[in-house]
Amino acid sequence: MGLVRLKIRELAKAKGWTIKEVADRAGVNYNTVKSYARHPGMSMVDLTAVQKIACAFEVTIEELIDVVEE
Incomplete structure (x- = not known):
């Protein structure tokens, strides 16, 4: 099973947003976004939340x- 990392911190920094702002813009629970931003590798994520976060950043899920590990 592979591990993935979400580039939330990098994208938020590029836009000048806090993690709270990312959560608000994406309509995703703050604790979920904070958790995703902190973990260097996760084996499971909520794809609905990931899609919402990607839309808030105006990027694809792939971006x-x-x-981090296959």
Whole structure:
């Protein structure tokens, strides 16, 4: 099973947003976004939340996800 990392911190920094602003703009629970932003590798994510976060950044899911282990 592979591990993925979401590039939330990098994208938020590029836009000048806080993690709270990302959560608000995406309509995703703050604790979920904070958790995704902190983990260097996750095996499971809520794809609905990931899609909403990607839309908030105006990027594709592929641009948001970084595969860290296959």
